[in-house]
Amino acid sequence: MTTLPVGATAGTPMVAASDYRAMMAKFPSGVSVVTAYAPDGTPRGMTCSAVCSVTLxxxxxxxxxxxxxxxxxxxxxxxxxxxNLLHERARSAAVLFGSGDPGRFDRAEWSRTAMDSGPGLFADAHAVADCHVAAAHRIGSHTVVFGEVQHITLDPTRRPLLYGMREYAAWPLIHL
Known part of the structure; x- marks a missing residue:
């Protein structure tokens, strides 16, 4: 086990990016595809595992x-x-939207959502949420976008797709 220094001051990273990446790889998360329409109506989308609830x-x-x-x-x-929160059989959609392939929407099944906030990947998702941007904050190489959820479509028969340790997996059925 590698021990990392504690006590970094604001703006002074004390850990290497590779150590941070190794730590976060061991923290599994759900897999989503975030989508929107460009001003000219072109659909845009990317795989995103950094999605979480903020408030009810x-x-x-x-x-x-x-x-x-x-x-x-x-x-x-x-x-x-x-x-679009991906279901356990949607690994191919996660890979496609993480690839940067400019023709990804030509290769994926999608349709307009109830609020038309972005393309819905209903065949690949167990839940789809239309959001309005409430705020956005740039932090380093990323921007944190806060979205107020306007509409949700759920499929309770599907289980989530997870990503961790550089692998995809289905949500396990463990009864304790």
Whole structure:
């Protein structure tokens, strides 16, 4: 086990990026695809594992998107986005939207959502949330986008896709 120094002052990182990456790789998370429409109507989207709940009142979540991402540019221009929480059989969608393939929407099944915030990947998602951008804060190489959830579509028959230790896996059924 590697011991890392404690006591970094604000703005002075005390750990190497590789050590931080190794730590976070061992913290599994759900897998989503964040989508939006560019000003010209072009669909944009990217795989994102940095999504979490912020508050119930008002229902708000956050997603962390790369600063140079066309998806982030579309989200900020539209002031709206969709979070597609992928189900256990949607590994191919996670890989496709993480690849940077410019034709990803030609290769994925998608349709408009109830609020038309961004493309819905209903065949690959166990939940789809339409969001309005409440705030955005740039932190290093990413921007944290806070979205107030306007509409949710759920499929309770599907289990979530997880990503951790550089692998995809289904949510395990463990009865304690």
């Amino acid at each position: 009142e008002p229902p708000t979540l956050l997603a962390c998107l790369r600063n140079d991402s066309p998806t982030l540019a579309a989200v900020l221009a539209a002031r709206a986005f969709t979070v």
